[in-house]
Amino acid sequence: MAQPFLEIEGIHKNFGGLSAVNDVTFSMGRDEVLGLIGPNGAGKTTLLRLITSILKPDSGSIRFKGKEIVGLKTWEIVNRGIACTFQNMRPFRRLPIIANVMVSCLSPRAMKSGEWVKKIEAKAMDALEFAGISDMALEKASTLSQGDLKRLEVARAIATEPELLLLDEPFGGLSPAETELMAQSIKRLHKGGRFGRLHSEGPAMIIVEHKLQQLMKIVDRIIVLNFGTVTADGKPGEIVTDKKVIEAYLGEKEM
Numbered sequence: 001m002a003q004p005f006l007e008i009e010g011i012h013k014n015f016g017g018l019s020a021v022n023d024v025t026f027s028m029g030r031d032e033v034l035g036l037i038g039p040n041g042a043g044k045t046t047l048l049r050l051i052t053s054i055l056k057p058d059s060g061s062i063r064f065k066g067k068e069i070v071g072l073k074t075w076e077i078v079n080r081g082i083a084c085t086f087q088n089m090r091p092f093r094r095l096p097i098i099a100n101v102m103v104s105c106l107s108p109r110a111m112k113s114g115e116w117v118k119k120i121e122a123k124a125m126d127a128l129e130f131a132g133i134s135d136m137a138l139e140k141a142s143t144l145s146q147g148d149l150k151r152l153e154v155a156r157a158i159a160t161e162p163e164l165l166l167l168d169e170p171f172g173g174l175s176p177a178e179t180e181l182m183a184q185s186i187k188r189l190h191k192g193g194r195f196g197r198l199h200s201e202g203p204a205m206i207i208v209e210h211k212l213q214q215l216m217k218i219v220d221r222i223i224v225l226n227f228g229t230v231t232a233d234g235k236p237g238e239i240v241t242d243k244k245v246i247e248a249y250l251g252e253k254e255m
């Protein structure tokens with residue numbers, strides 16, 4: 001790995017007596033798309049929340065582009081270039097869809113690139129187009145289906161122009177057709193272009209997902225979490241044949 005991008009070292013998070021994340025260590029490169037899988041309760045969402053500073057680890061270090069980010073405010077994390085989507089979606093339901101995304105465009109990080117209010121709408125529209133819901137831009141967010149809410153989440157995240165994008169179950173609740181569309185959007189986004197003024201190659205990504213067959217097609221590498229601990233780390237092909245993984249996870253679900 002040329003320059004360290006994201007380095008997670010010995011991260012712990014306890015909730016009361018429960019060890020939700022237990023000594024997790026891994027790093028990833030700028031050009032990687034990383035899948036994060038594991039059974040329910042394995043600590044995947046908690047790990048994403050630790051990276052975005054929604055939660056503070058009990059111990060351990062998280063460095064982004066060589067700098068410690070533990071202890072920063074969540075808005076400082078966004079400003080450094082990390083954005084995430086949430087497993088439980090919470091849009092501003094009474095606002096039009098496009099206004100939901102314009103809020104992200106108002107982040108100092110997105111504004112730094114010299115654009116101002118008039119351009120924000122166009123930029124939000126761009127993000128909506130990317131996510132595939134631009135035709136509904138003026139509807140209230142409360143009218144969206146589960147699948148379209150996911151798309152809105154993605155639009156809101158990418159409008160901040162992240163260098164690292166964390167996606168928590170982007171296929172959750174989607175039909176097979178919607179899942180396919182979302183997978184294509186994610187791939188396209190990683191390849192870069194549109195939101196890449198600061199970085200032409202598109203964001204690195206960590207994707208938490210249970211739909212493994214779809215996930216395998218878009219990630220370079222997979223980390224398996226079980227009871228808060230990393231139990232496997234490798235290429236998708238290696239992971240599906242790993243005995244511990246099959247026992248802990250794949251055996252009980254699809255595949």
Ligand SMILES: Nc1ncnc2c1ncn2[C@@H]1O[C@H](COP(=O)(O)OP(=O)(O)O)[C@@H](O)[C@H]1O
Binds near residue numbers: 015018041042045047
């Ligand atoms: N805020 C919280 N307070 C108490 N326990 C929590 C909290 N968040 C998560 N947990 C517990 O931590 C464990 C890991 O949860 P989570 O990270 O959501 O798992 P996953 O996303 O892999 O399904 C679970 O046992 C869950 O019940």
Ligand SMILES: [Mg+2]
Binds near residue numbers: 044087
């Ligand atoms: Mg989760």
